[in-house]
Amino acid sequence: MTNWNEWPQWSGDDVFRTPRFQFSCSVKDYSLKTNKNEIALLKNREFLELYRDIVFNEPVRTIFELGFFQGGMPLFLADMVAPEKIVAIDWNAPSEDLLDLIKANGLESSVKLFGNIDQADTKKIRSILDDSFGEEPVDLIIDDCSHFYAQTKASFQAAFGYLKPGGKYIIEDWGWTHWPGHPWQSPESPFGDSTSMSNLIFELIMASASASGIIAGVNVVNPACVIVTRGAGLAHKEPVDLAAITHLAGDRRAQLIVAPAAEPPGLLSRIRAKLG
Numbered sequence: 001m002t003n004w005n006e007w008p009q010w011s012g013d014d015v016f017r018t019p020r021f022q023f024s025c026s027v028k029d030y031s032l033k034t035n036k037n038e039i040a041l042l043k044n045r046e047f048l049e050l051y052r053d054i055v056f057n058e059p060v061r062t063i064f065e066l067g068f069f070q071g072g073m074p075l076f077l078a079d080m081v082a083p084e085k086i087v088a089i090d091w092n093a094p095s096e097d098l099l100d101l102i103k104a105n106g107l108e109s110s111v112k113l114f115g116n117i118d119q120a121d122t123k124k125i126r127s128i129l130d131d132s133f134g135e136e137p138v139d140l141i142i143d144d145c146s147h148f149y150a151q152t153k154a155s156f157q158a159a160f161g162y163l164k165p166g167g168k169y170i171i172e173d174w175g176w177t178h179w180p181g182h183p184w185q186s187p188e189s190p191f192g193d194s195t196s197m198s199n200l201i202f203e204l205i206m207a208s209a210s211a212s213g214i215i216a217g218v219n220v221v222n223p224a225c226v227i228v229t230r231g232a233g234l235a236h237k238e239p240v241d242l243a244a245i246t247h248l249a250g251d252r253r254a255q256l257i258v259a260p261a262a263e264p265p266g267l268l269s270r271i272r273a274k275l276g
């Protein structure tokens, strides 16, 4: 692991170096491109410092990222954390410049990018995880992909079980429903009138309260970052069905403004039978 007190070295608000690479950052400029001199990264300094806290607190040897864009996170983490393997998907293919940079720095065996993959294609996502990591649990999963409710939930349910117990699943930029003004709340919103991502955050919290062995914790750090910790009560690679693991115990139900997920069939009758 590179010394985070010394690196990254910032030379402006949006420009920094790691030992091997030069990065250019923005949180909104999707036209940025990686070339042989500079890597594009859609994060700001504050967010990268949050990642430092995550990777410092426990060993991170294997990482899966959804939404690699121009390869910024895989290359940043390869230089700062040096994990054994970083695998990432995106529905765009990696550019020739990005692939050349990976090759020129001898990272072909540790950084694997899969283009033309939809994050909602759970069969593909699971087969990439199987082929890439075999039986080894993944330490960290980052979803900085579509930020749509259905797609994000589909990937989460398919991939969460591949984490090690205690492993972290980060979902970025979930809070767009609550960001005022243009473009989030105008007709040009990239999310149109699609289902709010906040529903998924509530569902994760309810599932964690219902089945902490599966979802050990949900840390809503800020509107750009929620960290979901995997519990030990899930078999390796087992898919998660958030609706099925969420329940409200007891007969007198407090009213929820957010609709609760469906209960597993027979749960209440089993509880009643136990109570006599």
Ligand SMILES: C[S@@+](CC[C@H](N)C(=O)[O-])C[C@H]1O[C@@H](n2cnc3c(N)ncnc32)[C@H](O)[C@@H]1O
Pocket (backbone or CB within 6 Å): 040, 041, 042, 043, 066, 067, 068, 069, 070, 071, 072, 073, 089, 090, 091, 092, 117, 118, 119, 120, 144, 145, 146, 147, 151
């Ligand atoms: C916010 S950018 C990712 C930024 C990148 N993680 C970084 O830190 O530089 C989102 C990426 O997700 C990809 N994407 C959006 N929807 C997707 C989907 N349904 N499946 C796969 N990739 C998707 C886009 O092509 C884009 O590259």
